[in-house]
Amino acid sequence: SGDKGVKVVVGGGTFVRPLLDRVGKLKLTARQINVQLSDAVTSQGIKVQVQGVATxxxxxxxxxxxxxxxxxxDAKNEQVDSIVKNVLEGSLRSIVGTLTIEELIRDRQKLLQQVQDAAKGDLATSxxxxxxxxxxxxxxxxNYIGLLxxxxxATVERDARMARASADQTAAVREAEAQQVKINAGRDVSLREAETKTQVAAAQARADQAGPLAQAEAQQEVVRRQTELAQLEADRKEKELLSSTVKPAAAEAQAVIARxxxxxxxxxxxxxxxxETTRLEGGAEAQIVLTKGEAEAKALAMRAEAYKQFNEAAIIQTVLSALPDIVRAAAEPMSHIDSLTVMSADGASDLVRNATRAMVESTTAIKGLTGLDVPSLIGGAMGRGFGDRLRTGEGKAEGDGRSEVRTAAEEIMHKGEAGLTTMPARATATAAELEAKAKEDAAEAAEAAQQTAAKVAKATATAEAKASAIRTALDAKVAPSEGNAAQWAKWLAQQLKQIPQIQLFGSITLDQLADRGPAQAQTVWHTAEKVLNKDYGKMTVAELISRFGS
Structure with a gap:
């Protein structure tokens, strides 16, 4: 030591001057002491004993x-321990006095921290x-601590019992809930098992069906693939044949069909x-016949009109001019007799009477056919008595009877000639007009026949021109020689579009054209039917034109 005081050396050495410096050692190791309080008083006034250990x-x-x-x-360890013990016991006593026994017991860590904080300053100075x-x-x-x-x-036991009861109750509830859960779970399990069995059965049924179905589908797929391969092979062979055989043959076939x-x-x-020619010729012939008939009818009408102009004498003349033919016809059978023997009391007069009777019968027939009463006409001219005798055939046959008849005939002829002389000249003119009219009508009929023949020739030429146009159109519309169905469909659509009023048949299918379609549509469908019937036969006419007709 010296003026500088104490020199501290930790874990090393230093120079010590003899007689001038003094050396002392301190142990830096930690030491432990017991701390005891026997009469510490709490804030409640209760004395307590506290035992502790400090390091x-x-x-x-x-x-x-x-x-x-x-x-x-220079102090001993006991002295140091005593100092520390006294400091700690004092601090502990003062801290215990501020706390209750419950606080001491309940929060020891707080007590220890407060004691250390209180003793820290006193110990730090040392x-x-x-x-x-x-x-x-x-x-x-x-025994406060014991009673406490x-x-x-007791509180703990009570709480424990209550907790146990609550726990038992909770456990019972939980057990009941668990039981219910177990029941529900069992029910759910049963339902799920049933559902699972149902699903398994359904799945098994589907699986049982799936096998044959899958096999059938696989077989169908195999067949489809084989069909596709066969179709590809057929297409390849078809293309090979098209260039060598089919195309020329198809073209020739189409040409033959078109021709x-x-x-x-x-x-x-x-x-x-x-x-049309026959109709026109028939019309012409009918027109000619009609014209001739009309001319003859007009001639007859004019002749009748002329007869109306005849006087009685002319009529008698006309009738008497026919009487010799009538009498000749009546006596014709007698001309074939070689010999005649008359067996009569009157001699030859009976023969004359018979001839006269034949003439009388002929006058009756003339009246029935023409309405002319010949005896009345002659009677008017020769006298009523002569006419009655002519009607009945009665009278005297003096001599051979011929003189009387001849005399009567001569008188009649004489009066007839006089009547003819007095006939109006208009009858002759009328007959001339009738003849001229008949000739004119005949000329008109001939001209009409020529016109009809010209019309027939023109109609024939028109028909031939139409036929030629049809052949030309058919040659231009020869179907495609390729086997492509789409080209055939386009060709058919173009042909159908050109048919008048084809839209009226738009709702029928192509395969119905052969029975229900117009004639031209039937023809073009027959041409394309072999190629299109499989893929397009059920397509309607309207659909075909809409799809391929553009």
């Missing part, structure tokens, strides 16, 4: 080492510090022309 040491900082060296360099301080036990002479423990124990169709159309047109 302390000299601080390692220079200040603590200097303070400890100044106070304890260079000491507390490493640890522990309370080992509390006790009191009045019993009370707490046949053109020939058919030509025959139809020719037949129509022949029919």
């Amino acid at each position: 302390f040491k000299i601080g390692r900082d220079v200040e603590s080492l200097r303070n400890a060296a100044e106070r304890f360099l 260079g000491l510090q507390i490493d640890a301080f522990t309370i080992q036990s509390f006790s009191d002479e009045s 423990g019993q009370q707490n124990l 046949a169709e053109g020939a058919k159309r030509a025959r139809i047109a020719s037949a129509e022309a022949d029919a």
Whole structure:
């Protein structure tokens, strides 16, 4: 030491001057002491005994080492322990006085912290510090702590019983709930098992069906693939044949079909022309016959009109001019008789009477056919008596009877000639007019026949032109020679679009055209049917035109 005081050396050496310096040693290791209070009074006025253990040491900082060296360099350990014990017991006593027994027991850590904080300052001045301080036990002479423990124990027991009862109740509830849950779970399990069995059965049924179905589908797929391969092979072979055989044959077939169709159309047109010719010729002949008939009718009408102009004498002349023919016809059978023997009391007069009777019968027939009463006309001219005898055939047959008849005939002829002489000249003019009119009508009929023949020739030429146009159109409309169905469909749509009023048949399918479609549609469908019937047969006419007709 010296003017500088104490020099502290920790864990090393230093130079010590003999007679001038003094050396002392301090143990820096920690030491333990027991702390006991036998009469500490709490804030409740109850004395308690407190036992504890404290661990302390000299601080390692220079200040603590200097303070400890100044106070304890020559002191013994017991002296140091006593100082620390007294400081701790004093601090403990003062802290216990501010707390209740319950607080001491319940919060020991708080007590220890307060004791250390209170003793820290006193010990620091001596260079000491507390490493640890522990309370080992509390006790009191009045058994307050014991009673407090019993009370707490009773409370704890009560709480324990209540907790046990509550726990039992809760356990019972939980057990009941668990049982219900178990029941519900069992029911759910049963339902799920039943549902699972149902699903398994359904799945098994589907699986049982799936096998054959899958096999059938697989077989169908195999067949489909084989069909596709076969179709591809067929297409390949078809393409090979197209260039060598099918195309020329198809083209020739289509040409034959087109030529046949053109020939058919030509025959139809020719037949129509022949029919038109026949109709026109028949009309012409009918017109000629009608014209001739009308001319003859007009001639007869004019002749009748002329007859109306005849006087009685002319009529008698006309009738008498026919009487010799009538009598000749009546006597014709007698001309073939070689010999005649008359067996009569009257001799030859009976023969004359018979001839006269024949003439009388002829006059009766003339009256029935023409309405002319010949005896009346002659009677008017020769006298009523002569006419009656002519009507009845009665009278005397003196001599051979011929003289009377001849005389009557001569008189009649004489009067007839006189009547003819007095006939109006207008009858002759009328007959001339009738003849001229008949010739004119005949000329008109001939001209009409020529016009009809010209019309027939023109109709025939028109029909031939139509037939030629049809053949030309058919040659232009030859179907495609390729086997492509789409090209055939387009060709068919173009042909159908050109048919008048084809829209009226738009709702029928293509395979119905052969029975229900117009004639031209039937023809073009027959041409394309072999190629299109499989893929397009059920397509309607309107759908085909809409899809391929653009």
